[in-house]
Amino acid sequence: MTKQIKKIAVLTSGGDSPGMNAAIRSVVRTCAFMKLECAAIYRGYQGMIDGDFKDMTARSVNNIINKGGTILKSARCEEFRTPEGRQKAYNQLKKHNIDAFVVIGGNGSFAGGLKFNEEFNFPVMGIPGTIDNDILGTSYTIGFDTAINTVVEVIDKIRDTASSHNRLFFVEVMGRDVGHIALNAGVGAGAEEILIPEQNLGLERLLESLKRSKKSGKSSSIVIVAEGDKTGKNVFELKDYVEEHLPIYDVRVSVLGHMQRGGSPTCFDRVLASRMGVKAVEALMAGKSNYMVGIRDNNLILTPISEAIKAHTPVDEELVRVSDIMTT
Amino acid sequence: MTKQIKKIAVLTSGGDSPGMNAAIRSVVRTCAFMKLECAAIYRGYQGMIDGDFKDMTARSVNNIINKGGTILKSARCEEFRTPEGRQKAYNQLKKHNIDAFVVIGGNGSFAGGLKFNEEFNFPVMGIPGTIDNDILGTSYTIGFDTAINTVVEVIDKIRDTASSHNRLFFVEVMGRDVGHIALNAGVGAGAEEILIPEQNLGLERLLESLKRSKKSGKSSSIVIVAEGDKTGKNVFELKDYVEEHLPIYDVRVSVLGHMQRGGSPTCFDRVLASRMGVKAVEALMAGKSNYMVGIRDNNLILTPISEAIKAHTPVDEELVRVSDIMTT
Amino acid sequence: MTKQIKKIAVLTSGGDSPGMNAAIRSVVRTCAFMKLECAAIYRGYQGMIDGDFKDMTARSVNNIINKGGTILKSARCEEFRTPEGRQKAYNQLKKHNIDAFVVIGGNGSFAGGLKFNEEFNFPVMGIPGTIDNDILGTSYTIGFDTAINTVVEVIDKIRDTASSHNRLFFVEVMGRDVGHIALNAGVGAGAEEILIPEQNLGLERLLESLKRSKKSGKSSSIVIVAEGDKTGKNVFELKDYVEEHLPIYDVRVSVLGHMQRGGSPTCFDRVLASRMGVKAVEALMAGKSNYMVGIRDNNLILTPISEAIKAHTPVDEELVRVSDIMTT
Amino acid sequence: MTKQIKKIAVLTSGGDSPGMNAAIRSVVRTCAFMKLECAAIYRGYQGMIDGDFKDMTARSVNNIINKGGTILKSARCEEFRTPEGRQKAYNQLKKHNIDAFVVIGGNGSFAGGLKFNEEFNFPVMGIPGTIDNDILGTSYTIGFDTAINTVVEVIDKIRDTASSHNRLFFVEVMGRDVGHIALNAGVGAGAEEILIPEQNLGLERLLESLKRSKKSGKSSSIVIVAEGDKTGKNVFELKDYVEEHLPIYDVRVSVLGHMQRGGSPTCFDRVLASRMGVKAVEALMAGKSNYMVGIRDNNLILTPISEAIKAHTPVDEELVRVSDIMTT
Incomplete structure (x- = not known):
């Protein structure tokens, strides 16, 4: 029924966070491992609208796992909030033969992806990249x-x-x-x-x-x-x-x-990003869409984006208590 | 039935790991918070046998959360493997009015504590401190x-x-x-x-x-x-x-x-150690013994020491697979 | 003519800088090496006035070379600017049998020491400790x-x-x-x-x-x-x-x-502080006073404090030029 | 008399050291600032022989000042020790219109450059890049x-x-x-x-x-x-x-x-490398050859390569003495 996915795009969107490059690398290399084509989209949704795409191979992401920021740049994009902007984005994706995309970012970026999917029935997968750790559906966000x-x-x-x-x-x-x-x-x-x-x-x-x-x-x-x-x-x-x-x-x-x-990501963030990238591509290939990859007790899970963006993760009450005891 | 606990001792045993000081600090401050007395035991079980104890207040552990190693020193101790050694240790604990102890270390240290408990019915709680992350019953060990x-x-x-x-x-x-x-x-x-x-x-x-x-x-x-x-x-x-x-x-x-x-512990290890110290003292006060504190999906749990020391945690097969894909 | 120096005091004064502890350690150990007594003065000139002294041995300064800040604390002190304040300070030094002191700090601290020397003919040696590197008479200040x-x-x-x-x-x-x-x-x-x-x-x-x-x-x-x-x-x-x-x-x-x-000092600052501490004690023992230890082309030199406090070190014009070229 | 220099090449040779990239960047940007052409030579003298050249602009060296290693790669090269090897290298330099080169490395690399200059009267300037700090004619080597x-x-x-x-x-x-x-x-x-x-x-x-x-x-x-x-x-x-x-x-x-x-270079090494790169290009433009750039008491100096390679810098006897005192 759904079109076979042959080429996946990856972008970073919203505020940058350390480990985004490790996630990009993982998406690109997982595509290479699975004999899929892969393209990078620069400057988030703005680059999607502008057609700022670049084909990636496993070697394109050499020596970036330890780098802070995002080699794909990031941006917030007002135009993607309009139907016209999203239409342009869709046209560009078609033009570049993209069958699905992975967006690395936070709530706003996921909401944009969800809206886009609803309009164009285009497969979208989210990876949580933000230093704030505020996204439902995962114990840890990248960064x-x-x-x-x-x-x-x-x-x-x-x-x-x-x-x-x-x-x-x-x-x-x-x-x-x-x-x-x-x-x-x-x-x-x-x-x-x-x-x-x-x-x-x-x-x-x-x-x-x-x-x-x-x-x-x-x-x-x-x-x-x-x-x-x-x-x-x-x-x-x-x-x-x-x-x-x-x-x-x-x-x-x-x-x-x-x-x-900024800063070079910790081992934890690099490993988390590497795992999430694999999971995102595999989920797309399994026909899933509109999910965000998350981690719970060291297991990767999928949460519908619609759920993930509903609220912020509450703070851990037990840690608040520990904090009080430690200041004795 | 069990004697009311009024004074708790803490020791580090076996190989040292970064974050042990944060765990010591947490045990000491939790005792202070709960109006319990607290003593430190130097050089692990050897110091227990030798009577190398020191009373601790909340201020005794100022400015150690960021320090590598263990201020209590650590050691492996052959004598504690003998009934005579353990009898000496028991005598020292009694002499210093200790009602329970928290041992921070690995499998060997826990096995020693378990043996000691079986002989003297003395409350023992374990906190997993080792860089190897090989202990069943916790997703992460301190260090x-x-x-x-x-x-x-x-x-x-x-x-x-x-x-x-x-x-x-x-x-x-x-x-x-x-x-x-x-x-x-x-x-x-x-x-x-x-x-x-x-x-x-x-x-x-x-x-x-x-x-x-x-x-x-x-x-x-x-x-x-x-x-x-x-x-x-x-x-x-x-x-x-x-x-x-x-x-x-x-x-x-x-x-x-x-x-x-060595090295100053990461934030993760400091927070983990702080949480585990609180849990260890609270578990002892709740009448529990022979457990190891662990963490699963951000929740603190207790595992019987007898379970924890049975085997090593296996490696994550999914991470092995991720590793293979990443080297594409 | 001058009294034989048998006991030297060391203090840190003004804003703290990384490496001050390495300098303190060096003064203390050089005294021990030369069979001199040594005392620490806490909280700068304020502690001198208040009699906040502590005798030091070579072991008192174990494991501080890598620590930021100053274990002796520092403070700015208005009272030392008054003749009454300085008289109190002198009385305390006499009471503790101090024959000379080394002050680690910046221009203000040196000016205070110079004034004190003029009034009481008391041997004073300065070590430049400030992150600003603005002191004449040395290519580098500690920190x-x-x-x-x-x-x-x-x-x-x-x-x-x-x-x-x-x-x-x-x-x-x-x-x-x-x-x-x-x-x-x-x-x-x-x-x-x-x-x-x-x-x-x-x-x-x-x-x-x-x-x-x-x-x-x-x-x-x-x-x-x-x-x-x-x-x-x-x-x-x-x-x-x-x-x-x-x-x-x-x-x-x-x-x-x-x-x-703050922060653990670099190797450069630790070595510089170690060298300056030795030089300061040796200069005092050679009968010198009112000098600041400095470094020029890897050689330790002495500059009269009266010269050192006259002006700030100008910026390196050649480095300004390099900076312009680099932004091409 | 000597040919006007219009294009300068830069290479790294021998063991790598942190700060080499900052020196490369400085040579490239100084050329740009002085309206000279600049080429990079990859893999040291081997790349010179093989014709592994690349033209550089000020933008070619963006974001490398903080990177360890050398983006130009380095190698030891047996072939350059032979007259045939050096002849090939000379032919390549001529073919690429190079009028002078800056070699960043240690004694062996400088000796090679000196030999080359003697045979072909080709302007050569050395920048000391080695972690060993063993080169006469400079207080500090890069790295x-x-x-x-x-x-x-x-x-x-x-x-x-x-x-x-x-x-x-x-x-x-x-x-x-x-x-x-x-x-x-x-x-x-x-x-x-x-x-x-x-x-x-x-x-x-x-x-x-x-x-x-x-x-x-x-x-x-x-x-x-x-x-x-x-x-x-x-x-x-x-x-x-x-x-x-x-x-x-x-x-x-x-x-x-x-x-x-390895590792990201310290501020000291980055600044030193930036200054030395400027000096190297300026010295070549002033008609000098066969010198090594060095630093003495914060001033850049030139030493004939023939002098610089004669011996190793001796250790600082005064620092040996400080070391003895510190272990009191």
Whole structure:
């Protein structure tokens, strides 16, 4: 019934994350292994619309597994949100004899793929690539493990200078509306307090906690603040607030920013990406479409994209509890 | 029925692994959080026999979460294998008012704890700390993630010089009788071939694979060899064998050795260790004994030590397949 | 004439820098080697005033050579600027039988030591510890090499995401009134433009340069901005200015902040600190005072503190020229 | 008199070192800046003989400054040692309109260039690229700083496991006939003993030193052994010797090997390489030939190749003394 798939395209879309290149490599090499043709699409859906395609062989992806970012570039694309844009994209795919595509990205990219599939009945498979780890249907997204290690390494450095001067640091980390990076990196870095969007403990509690920490004899304190935190204050306002209400502290601020998106991926992210790439191609060849590849307890699974984009993964309540105990 | 637990001891035993300090910190702080007393035992079971104990408070474990090795030192201990040794250990525990202990280590350490429990009905809880990831009852042991990242970072460096000179490298990694480190780090580093104890593909296949790799246009090749590999040749003999039978290659050897046991733990290992420490103390307080804490799909679980030490975790067959596809 | 020196104190003062611990270790061990007593003073001049002293042996400084920050803590101290404060400090030194001290820090710390010496004729030796590399009388200060590597590693990560999205980044680095960190890290990171306090090229030139860079086919651009830059705009205002006048760029900002002060020191900084510590003690024992230890072409030299604090080291004009050529 | 230089070639030769790519980039971009043509020669002198040339523009060297190894590949070349080989090389240079070349490498590569110049009066300029830092006429060779940092980072890891088990490690590092890597990395890593080719202290002294170290209360010991060490025993034989004569130690061996040649270069090596590339091209344009670019106290200098290849740089006696004091 469905057309036999002979050529698969791969693209990266939305914000980049470390490990995307490993996923691209995996899709390309799995195609080569299965004697399928493979094309890369540059600059996400914008490149799909513009016809920015390139045929790939197993050798095209040599020596990229250890590279951050995405060799295919990425972009957000307004035009793909319009029927006209998607029609152009479809025309380009047909022109280049593409029978299916794998999109590596986050929720927005998957939603675009789903819409496209509904209109053109075109096979689409998603691989979750984002540092935020906020996608339902997988325990880990590609890039998350690298990002939390980057944050922890930086906070280890900040800790050196913080404890040399008995200072309090507010460190803002990424994560958009979810606190996964803040919570995991905060526990990993031994932060004294972690402020995440999912939990608004109030500023009173923060002051109490900092007082207790100082009293307990700690020489320095690190407070991790997720960018989407709901205290109503940004990280600079938090500094002012604490300095006013708790003048025992010399306070500093550090906003980690985009370095969290880059860097050579960790082994975990490279392996995860390699496995997901294989699964994505195999699922397409098995006639599946509109799924996202995920991982649960070391097993690869498929989740309908329609399910995956419904909500963000909640934070792990047990880890929140561990975090509280560790700051004793 | 069972005596109320008021004081818990923690020790590290066997080979050290990165993240052991984070686990020690977690046990100590969980005790503090639960208003329990806590003691550290130095040098594993040997220190238990010798009475090398020290009382710990939450502040005793400041600034150790990021440190490799174990601040409690570790050792293998022959004396603990004898009834006399274990009797001495018991006497010391009683003398220091210890009601239960948490042992962080591998199979041998757990077996010792189990034996001890059988003789003295003394509550024992295990936390899996080893870089080998070979323990049944947990998807991850503490230290494995750090070790595979260390290996991948080193191989990334070796790749630089290998491809500058079009060389073939045999890189020996740790893992004792199991291939987990070799397989994961090999996939992560993009190795051309991975030799693990669980699979003896024969030297013929190795030559075939190397020939194919050269022919496909690859400029360099990395072959990962697990230390327990079953080809019947060590890594230096492999070099000689390949140079004799496949003179197209300029071959070099690198034995990574003990650097794989050290280094600041990754965020993953720090978080895992923090969670396992909490679980271990809570399980003891819930009246459980002779269990090992493990993790499955991000949930902490308990496995009877008697089960955990029965066998090694087998390698992931699906990852072996991914590895084959990636070397296309 | 001068009193025989039998006991030397060491302190760190002002902003901390990576390698200070290696310098402390070196002073302590050189004293031990020369059969001198040695005391540590905590929290800089404030600890000197407060009598926060601790006797040190060669073993007191085990395993600190690789640690960032300073185990002696550091602080800026207003009280030491007053005659009363310095009198208290002198009384404490006498009380603890200290015959001379080595101060590890920057210009302000040296000026304090010089003033103290003038009043009490007390032997003082300086070791330059600051990430800014702005001290006359030495080619390198302790911590500079580590800081520029930290900056380059972070910019390598930012480059990954910048080139994935064809973005322009303004990256603010430390350095107070001097551009050494910006210039060296900028050349090392392959920055497209470097804005330093010593050179105000004007905003027009920046726009020209960015236009040329875009036209030449570069997919991303990194502009390094020293914190003391004299364009009259901070890094966020620069972003707004460029977005307004050069709308071809998607611009982002990253302020690296205090992470630049921390981290395990590089081999260069560890060796430099080890050498300077030996020289400082030997100079004191040779009857010298009021000097700062420096390095010129791999030879240790002494410069009168009065000379060292006169001005900042100018930037290397030849390196500015190299930087211009590299951005071709 | 001499022909006007319009096109310059660049090659890497001999063992690779981190920072070679930064030097290639600098030569290429300096040519572009000076409106000269530039060609790359692949695989060193072998590629010169084979005519493996490629024209380069400023954009050809984008994003390579941070990469280890050499994008031009390197090789040792027997054929270039023969008059016939050199004649072929000359013919290829003429055929490709090359007027001068810059060779990045070590002594052997420079000697080849000198010989070539003598026969064909062809302008040659050398840039010292080797991790060994053994070349007269420069305080630093490109790659040395990266290599000593790699060694120190690895030994920091080994130290973790060594002190967890109270072990003694013999760590073999590179350096061929000279002890620069061993001495600098040994001081940087806080090694208890450093064995270098320049100093044969005898095995007796080693045993004395290890005994003293144990007695002083040190929990672990690291002995660095340069590969060219003159004790008459290799690192495995040293282990056996110490275990036999000093059974108080549990001894392990680690041979670091080729990882020391790879890795992303440090900021120091990138800046050094950038500066040397500019100087090399400028010297050629100023009519100079048969010189090697070097650095002395932050100033770039030229040394006749005939001088540079006469001997190895001796180790710094003052640093040997510092090393002795530090192991107090």
